[in-house]
Amino acid sequence: MTAAPTRLACFGGIYSNYLALEAALADVRRRGVDAVYCLGDLGAFGPHPDRVFPLLADHDVVCVQGNYDDSVGNELDDCQCGYVDPQDNHFAQISYDYTLAHTSAEHRAYLRQLPAEIRLEIDSRRVLLCHGSPRRTNEFVWESTASDHFLERLCREADADVVLATHTGIKWQRQLAEGRQFVNVGVLGRPENDGRRNVWYTLVEFGGDQVQVEFVPVEYDFARLAREMADEGLPAEFQETIRTGWWTTCLEILPVKERRRGAF
Amino acid sequence: MAATLPVIDDPRVPQVELASFDQLWFQVAGTLCNLTCHHCFISCSPKNDSFGFLSLDEVQQRLAESVPLGVNEYYFTGGEPFLNPQMVEILIATLEYGPATVLTNATVLKDEWLQRLADADAASRFSLEFRVSIDGFSPETNDPIRGEGTFARALRGIVKLVEYDFLPIITAARSWPEADEARVVGEFTEMLRREGYRRPRLKILPMLHLGAEVERTHGYRPSERITAEMMKGFDRSQLICDHARIVTDRGVCVCPILIEAPDAVLGQSLAEADRPFGLSHGACYTCYQYGAICSNPSAASGGGHAARPT
Ligand code: SF4
Numbered sequence: 051m052t053a054a055p056t057r058l059a060c061f062g063g064i065y066s067n068y069l070a071l072e073a074a075l076a077d078v079r080r081r082g083v084d085a086v087y088c089l090g091d092l093g094a095f096g097p098h099p100d101r102v103f104p105l106l107a108d109h110d111v112v113c114v115q116g117n118y119d120d121s122v123g124n125e126l127d128d129c130q131c132g133y134v135d136p137q138d139n140h141f142a143q144i145s146y147d148y149t150l151a152h153t154s155a156e157h158r159a160y161l162r163q164l165p166a167e168i169r170l171e172i173d174s175r176r177v178l179l180c181h182g183s184p185r186r187t188n189e190f191v192w193e194s195t196a197s198d199h200f201l202e203r204l205c206r207e208a209d210a211d212v213v214l215a216t217h218t219g220i221k222w223q224r225q226l227a228e229g230r231q232f233v234n235v236g237v238l239g240r241p242e243n244d245g246r247r248n249v250w251y252t253l254v255e256f257g258g259d260q261v262q263v264e265f266v267p268v269e270y271d272f273a274r275l276a277r278e279m280a281d282e283g284l285p286a287e288f289q290e291t292i293r294t295g296w297w298t299t300c301l302e303i304l305p306v307k308e309r310r311r312g313a314f
Numbered sequence: 315m316a317a318t319l320p321v322i323d324d325p326r327v328p329q330v331e332l333a334s335f336d337q338l339w340f341q342v343a344g345t346l347c348n349l350t351c352h353h354c355f356i357s358c359s360p361k362n363d364s365f366g367f368l369s370l371d372e373v374q375q376r377l378a379e380s381v382p383l384g385v386n387e388y389y390f391t392g393g394e395p396f397l398n399p400q401m402v403e404i405l406i407a408t409l410e411y412g413p414a415t416v417l418t419n420a421t422v423l424k425d426e427w428l429q430r431l432a433d434a435d436a437a438s439r440f441s442l443e444f445r446v447s448i449d450g451f452s453p454e455t456n457d458p459i460r461g462e463g464t465f466a467r468a469l470r471g472i473v474k475l476v477e478y479d480f481l482p483i484i485t486a487a488r489s490w491p492e493a494d495e496a497r498v499v500g501e502f503t504e505m506l507r508r509e510g511y512r513r514p515r516l517k518i519l520p521m522l523h524l525g526a527e528v529e530r531t532h533g534y535r536p537s538e539r540i541t542a543e544m545m546k547g548f549d550r551s552q553l554i555c556d557h558a559r560i561v562t563d564r565g566v567c568v569c570p571i572l573i574e575a576p577d578a579v580l581g582q583s584l585a586e587a588d589r590p591f592g593l594s595h596g597a598c599y600t601c602y603q604y605g606a607i608c609s610n611p612s613a614a615s616g617g618g619h620a621a622r623p624t
């Protein structure tokens with residue numbers, strides 16, 4: 051008799067989008083999974099950062115600490131996203147200052163104690179859950195700028211067969227040599243810069259010869275989110291991203307292939 | 315040239331190891347360039363052949379060598395890379411291995427090359443980045459540094475790259491006071507938009523006081539050196555030599571900035587070049603002050619708490 055497959059639901063970057071989080075968790079519940087993981091960056095960008103925490107607690111979501119969580123938890127000066135363009139940094143700072151000011155002390159304490167990584171062993175596979183990369187919480191690992199042999203080295207150095215990460219805001223996955231796999235699970239916080247308004251989470255199923263990865267689109271009330279962002283005085287540029295599905299800020303960090311797909 | 319780069323033999327000079335071999339650079343055009351910019355930190359010119367072209371064969375061999383080392387990104391520089399007659403083939407070959415970035419002055423680009431590169435780019439999973447060097451937003455700021463008429467020529471090259479949808483990153487060495495930065499950058503961006511570059515990508519570099527730049531302003535003062543004290547608590551990943559090496563026709567050197575320094579060649583193979591380097595040079599001081607000036611923005615990761623390896 052073979053054991054039932056183990057199914058994980060994973061997402062990153064909630065960015066205070068509690069409406070998308072609610073919708074994703076409802077979908078996860080319908081499908082039935084063994085565990086739910088958030089790979090970090092609970093706050094940022096969206097309104098009312100405190101609203102995501104009760105949802106995570108109610109659904110037993112286990113969280114990894116993202117750079118934003120480290121910053122907010124420890125009340126640092128900036129989000130540590132590592133943008134290099136002055137305009138990008140300008141918007142990142144608005145978002146960070148708002149998020150820090152509106153995250154309660156209790157939730158800051160929660161963020162502070164989150165682990166930088168989580169290791170699992172499933173079906174004799176070593177699984178590493180992290181935020182940016184196995185070696186750096188805020189490393190951007192983009193699909194078009196990661197060679198196969200580099201990803202294999204990251205896995206090797208981290209003693210992992212499967213690496214699950216987020217941080218860049220765009221999902222992707224790569225099958226590597228020796229059955230290894232690197233998966234960017236995407237983000238719930240904002241759409242993917244493809245002109246669609248939905249966001250994404252990821253189902254990872256262990257059991258067969260291969261680890262199965264399914265990216266799941268999440269529809270939610272984006273118009274309401276954008277309205278609430280406006281009411282909170284968050285930049286029109288952020289609302290536009292939510293309403294249109296195109297990124298309007300923090301674009302200089304994108305490699306050319308990912309940038310070309312966007313509108314700006 | 316080497317005379318401007320004294321090696322300071324001092325046990326207090328901090329050593330930096332190749333912590334992670336993430337970037338492999340190629341001095342693919344040696345020191346040969348069709349231009350003779352005053353600020354060129356390795357004094358490239360049409361006649362400076364102290365470093366020569368790398369052949370497609372040599373590049374192929376290095377690409378294969380880089381696989382077991384887990385190298386991530388490949389960068390091509392010179393001189394002017396597109397003076398190398400095999401440059402298009404070299405980039406096409408590289409896109410089989412990983413992302414490629416080429417640093418060009420955009421004054422010699424041909425449509426036929428760009429069409430072939432656009433096809434290769436479309437067929438590849440990896441990004442092909444063009445970085446174009448220019449100085450300031452007008453011939454008045456650019457041409458005194460880069461030569462008469464070079465602003466107009468570079469602009470035509472940029473427009474060409476935009477036509478093929480390469481979205482080039484425009485790299486400008488800072489030739490203006492930092493206080494004027496917002497205005498200078500704003501005007502430059504506007505100019506690029508008027509030329510049809512709807513979403514210009516910019517990267518501002520610090521001026522390096524090396525090579526021809528020594529004549530233009532001043533060299534490094536002896537006090538402008540990195541000390542062991544300064545390295546305490548410093549995020550070394552801000553230095554290129556922490557995660558890169560460069561292949562030249564004389565061997566594998568520590569970083570793209572110091573190829574002419576007498577101690578820069580670290581070995582003949584990539585594996586040999588994986589050894590520590592003493593930061594004894596004035597240019598090291600600039601790296602220390604300004605951070606990873608040579609990498610693409612997409613390869614950036616910020617400093618601070620979260621930047622620590624986990
Ligand atoms: S700065 Fe660039 S374009 Fe100018 S001479 Fe040097 S290599 Fe050539």
Ligand code: SF4
Nearest residue numbers: 554555569597598601
């Ligand atoms: S010039 Fe910069 S990159 Fe080169 S060895 Fe010195 S510190 Fe390292």
